[in-house]
Amino acid sequence: MSAKKKGSKPADPLLKQEDVLQAVVIADSFNVRFAPITKEIPRVLMPIVNNPLLDYTLEFLAASGVEEIFVFCCAHADKIKKHLSESKWNKRSSPCSVTTIMSEGCHSLGDAMREIDRKALIRSDFILVNGDVVSSVQLKDALNVHRERFKTDKSCVMTKVLRHAYPGHRGRCLEDEFFIATDNKHTILNYQKMKDTRKVKIPMTLFKDHSNVNLRYDLQDCHICVCSCRVMELFTDNFDYQTMSDFMRGVIYNEEIEGNKMQIYVVTNEYATRVSNLTMYETVSKDIIHRWTYPQVPEYLGTETYNFGRNHVYSAKDITLQRGCTLGEDVVIGSNTSIGSNTRISQSVLGRNCEIGENVVLKNAFVWDNVTIESNCLIDTAILCNGVKLMSGVKVQAGSILSFGVIVGPDVTLPSGTYLSTIPPPKEDEFDEEFNDTDTSKDLTRSVSQQDQLSLGEGGIGFVWKNAEENDDDEDEELAREMWGMKISDVHNEDEEESDDSDDDDSGPPSVVMDDTEIFYNQVLDSIQSSYSSGAINCDNLILEINSSKFANNVSMKELVQLVTKAIVELPNTHSPNILTTKEFAAFVIPLVKTLVPLLKNYLKGSESQLDFLGSLQECCITNGSLCTSIPKMLNILYDNDTLHEQVIVHWFKKIPLNDSAILQQLRKNVQPFITWLEEAEEETDSEED
CATH class of the missing domain: 1.25.40.180 (Serine Threonine Protein Phosphatase 5, Tetratricopeptide repeat)
Incomplete structure (x- = not known):
């Protein structure tokens, strides 16, 4: 009988699997901030600078060395699955494997995590990220830091990636504002959302129990987490964990009972922002055009080839520019798009196969594919989805959304904040039941009666969706802050001023956004x-x-x-x-x-x-x-x-x-x-x- 050679024992396949870096992408936002667009497509498939949002997230994960990605889909799951099957992520040359998990019965992040845990797909440390995140962060360092922490302290279940951004920074989303306290090991001791308050209450026990406490309000949530397998178990064991905020509160404030900890990893020179609402959609679009997201820039993403010119002008092949048209700063033009004479375009993105007539003015407009804009139109701070047609003389004022296939005109002016769709707006009870916004943040959009308050013109096709006009007093300030494209001053009534007098000494000077x-x-x-x-x-x-x-x-x-x-x-x-x-x-x-x-x-x-x-x-x-x-x-x-x-x-x-x-x-x-x-x-x- 021949002797076995030293080292000839085959490797354990389970050990090989554990070396594979996994990621979970939550491809549902569980809210309706982009309605009526999200009535027809999921947010992660919305194009941002002519590429689907989800592709930015997958590119970022692949660049960070992730080898196995699970995309969890709820609303419009079939469209996400179709997109992935037809994309480069389904080819042999793909740098990682991408698998879709479909579950229409989930209504929150917590439900999604429990469903993934039930399928037993996660084998070791993994990356948890939202499908609407645009990032250039290299996760290798964050992952190594998390693993080193876990070696010395098994109670560290999650490392949350945060980005240094001063108050008032354009990348900070108002609804994500937070205050955080950490110790010298970057363990989170206190975490408070700041959206609806100007005060922070810090328990004295925090300073009694810890000799070194760092208080920070200069960080931005990247919505990227490095997690241990214990995270899945915690979501499964606690059905009241619906959102990430629920999970963080449970871990931080029950540390003495359950012994779990969360820590932070701060990046400074890298980019990471979530497209969580219309304002952030515009912000991230401009950041991509300005190349803050490099290498995720137009000429390196997707199948389209762009020429990058002065003043951040990107032009694809086979475009037609008539004599006298003017391209200002920050302009992206997709392939097979034609632009008429004397048309002025600035700070705008145009998709593929668009036809722009003569004497058109586009400023801060986001025009998707196959859009027709006839002569003498003016569009200011608006989204025009696929197949929209504006007849001659139409003016679209700031903060408007024209969803798929809408036709307006001729000679019509759409007031600021007009939302149009070819799908009738649902009744309020149907609206809440269908979308089930479980993250407790207020929607940007509310449905009104189907009796349109606005004429779409003789050839117009579409229904009017409008912003909420009747809100509780407590909602007015928040609604004003979140209005996209509106110049609304921060005015407080006398009662608010009186109640805030006591806060003036503690609040400090207001944040100023520098251009x-x-x-x-x-x-x-x-x-x-x-x-x-x-x-x-x-x-x-x-x-x-x-x-x-x-x-x-x-x-x-x-x-x-x-x-x-x-x-x-x-x-x-x-x-x-x-x-x-x-x-x-x-x-x-x-x-x-x-x-x-x-x-x-x-x-x-x-x-x-x-x-x-x-x-x-x-x-x-x-x-x-x-x-x-x-x-x-x-x-x-x-x-x-x-x-x-x-x-x-x-x-x-x-x-x-x-x-x-x-x-x-x-x-x-x-x-x-x-x-x-x-x-x-x-x-x-x-x-x-x-």
């Missing part, structure tokens, strides 16, 4: 100040930093020149702790400009940019009178170094208003001798040539 130009200006000012403080300004490094900020914040060249100029002249006052006199300001800014000549020369290459620079100096004089005295010497320095051309300086000087403010009159007076010298020098040169 891209403000962020860019602050970054440039910080870069110049840091370089100056180091004792040796390196213009090459500054140019690299400014260019990086320019592309990151979508700043035009004109804005760059103006804001860099402003940052340079503001640096003396920003750097000094005291208010500078005119003489002190000049002693600071003139040597600074000499040092920054290579930087300015890099951006002031043409007459247009030089005029932008001089115009920005002129504007800065209005707010900083000390600058007027320094400008002549600054002009002389830049002229001697061939950074500013003589003709440009003279042209700018002649455009300074004669009878305007006293500060501009003083500016003209100060610069006049330098202009006279330039003109005399030119005359001498001409006479010598003669």
